[in-house]
Amino acid sequence: MLDITFKTDKNNKPYLETGITGKALLTIPQLNKGTAFTEEERDTFGLRGKLPNRVETLDDQVARAYLQYKSFDMQLNRNFYLNHLLDTNQVLFHRLVKDHVQEMLPTIYTPIVGNAVRAFNKRFMHPRGLYISYEDRNQIKKILNNRSHPIINLIVVSDGEGVLGIGDQGVGAMAIPVAKLMVYTAIGGINPIRTLPILLDAGTNNEELLNDPLYLGWRHPRLSGNEYAEFIEKFIEAVQATFPQVFLHWEDFGRTNAYRNLIKYREITCSFNDDIQGTGCVALAAILAALKITRSTLPEQRIAVFGAGTAGMGITDTLFRALSQNGLSEKEARNPFWLIDRNGLLTEYSEEVTSAQQPYLRKKEEIASWKIKNPQQISLLEVIENVKPTILIGASAQSHAFDQTIVKAMAKHVEKPIIFPLSNPTDRSEAEPADLHRWSHGKALIATGSPFEDIIFDNQIFPVNQCNNYLAFPGIGLGAIAVKANRVSDNMLWSASQALSRYANESTHRLLPSIAQAQEASRQVAIAVAKTAIEEGLAKFSLDQVETLVDQQIWEPHYLPYRKR
Known part of the structure; x- marks a missing residue:
């Protein structure tokens, strides 16, 4: 240390x-x-x-660093520059990003970080965080004690199996926890010296990486079954022994393991899966805001989810819990959802269904009267024509899946269709917002997973709502850390969604905070999350302490005077 x-x-x-x-x-x-x-x-x-x-002064240094940043034309090279700056001077990096967060967030995070992951093994120069390979599974406590700083409030951990729609990236996925922690500081104000990125190296099934002489990870097929489960259990035991009050953020695990790890450990650790819970939290916030504009309620909706993987199921489960809070029975709360995966609508006919998808399968009799080509593979368009959904959510990573035919079918049956192409990076988005606006004749309420330019339609400017997790996870982590919550409950996430939905603006179709508003929104999310934790008995402070506790955790990048020991 x-x-x-x-x-x-x-x-x-x-x-x-x-x-x-x-x-x-x-x-x-x-x-x-x-x-x-x-x-x-x-x-x-x-x-x-x-x-x-x-x-x-720090201001002098920031001015020079910004000139250096602007000297690079390509966004990926700007990402490399910023990472090099972080490896050189942590305070300067965070001050530069804070001063230019609207410009730099897409560079350090989505969509550019996906390219940085792919380049990891060829561009590697400076280690950051901790790498725990399966071969070191009996030395995890020792590895955790090799960290740079004794006090750790926040860990972001990945096993690299399910990265940003680009799949298994093995050890290169370390770029994701590093980027997430940049955002935790830029948006949430978390002190970076008290954060720790960790990569659990459980091997990889990516043949390109296994055959790459420059690959830096464990050259072994990815673990599964009991070996994998025991590896994760050893990791959790070591974390609990070393950091009993840490906020543990699971990131980019594969679909099956993401759910299994979250369900197994969420009641015994203060842990949070951003791909499942963060995605669902922000999507729910955007939908709640959209419903204020349409003047309708969540129980009235018919919801098509295109892509029933980790993110899609996270959104679905979050909306299901929100419906349950509206007084609906479990059966009633599951009824609005129509899930479409790679083999079409998920029904009782479907094969290879996951445990998360199982409760949402549609019954055979529900589709018996439909005019469809193949009941074994019902398309998105066929679902729209028969269900007439009010909400369409994309979490498929299939570029341009929401084409003109799909959008016109949505707009034909709904006055203000809610259409969210949420896949990222940008080249994986199901649609471009300008197309959605044009094809729906300005009727659609739109949010995207990646950043896009504002829409100009009928001489009006409509800001594109970026339904990105950076609006949720920094505030959720900040709130939990501030009051030392012992776990993250569903109600804490519900409170986060409600806090974000208050930024709705009907005249501009604004559903979520802009990047410029993200830091203030993160504080409001943190306050809401912290208060709910206290109300549920998950933290021991009083409600009147919350704002002070949150503000005490918000770190500003500045230099301290040094004294020699």
């Missing part, structure tokens, strides 16, 4: 104490201030002559 201690002086001013000096101090990104080391610090820590003469 780093030789550092955070202290306060007699005037209650914070400072950092360390015994690290000289070149070493300049090579540790958590400590490096570069040209901002003061004259006194340069003498005290053996830096005299190791830096140019001028002492700069």
Whole structure:
């Protein structure tokens, strides 16, 4: 661990104490201030002559870093630059991103991070976080103790099986937890020194990676069954022993394991699966906002979900729980959903159905009177023509699946169809929002998973709602950490959705906060989540403490004075 201690002086001013000096101090990104080391610090820590003469402010450094960032034309190269900056000077990186969050969020996160994952093994230069391979399964506690900082509030962990619609990426998926933690800090204000990205290397079934001489991971077919389950169990046991109050964020696990891990461990850890719960939370928020505009209620909806994988089922389950909170029975709350997977509508005819999909299968008699080509493979268009859904959600990663025929069929039966192509990255989106707007003659209420330009229609500007998880997970984590919640409940997620839905604006079809509003929205989500945790007995603070506790957790990127140990 780093030789550092955070202290306060007699005037209650914070400072950092360390015994690290000289070149070493300049090579540790958590400590490096570069040209901002003061004259006194340069003498005290053996830096005299190791830096140019001028002492700069953080503002000076940000201005230079932004010029360097803009000098790269390609977004992927800008991503590489920002990651290099994070490896060099952590405070400068976070201040730069905070000052330009609207411009840089798509570069550090979706959609560009998917390309960074693919390039990981060829571009690898600097290790970040912890790598735990199956071969090290009996040394997990030792590995966790090799972290850089003793206090960890937040872990983002992935096994790399189900990355961003691009599938099994093995060890290269480490770029995802790193990017998620960037967003936790940029949007939620989580102190980066108290975060930890972890990659569980359970092998890979990606033949291209296994045959790549530059692949950095464990060259072994991906674990499954008991071996995989025991690996995860050992990891959880080590985390609980080392970080008993940590917020554990599961990220980009394969469909089956994502559900299994969440269900098995959510009652014994403060854990959260962003692909399932975060996706569902933001989608629910956008739908609640859309229903304010259509002046209808959730129980009145007919919902088609195109893509019944991890994200699609996460959205479906979240909406099911929301319907249950409206007083519907389990049967009534499942009835609005029509799930379409790669083999068509999920029915009692369907094969290879997952346990998550099973409760939503449609009965044979429900489709007996339909005019369809093949009852074994009922298409999305056939579902729309027969069900006349009011809401269409895309989580399929099938580019342009919502074509003109689909959209016109939706708009034919519904005054204001709610259409959400949520797959990312951008080239996997089921539709482009401008097309949806044009094909529906401006009637559709739209949200997308990836960023798109605003729509200009009939001389009006309509902002495109990005229904992206960055609107939810930073605030959920911040709220849980602030009150030391011992788990994440469904009601905490419901509160997060309600907080986000308050940003609806009927005149512009605004359903969700913009990137510019994301930091304030994250604070509101955190407050709502924290209050619900207290009300449910999952945290021991009082309600009147919540705003103070949340604000105390929000970190601002700035340099502390240094003193030598």
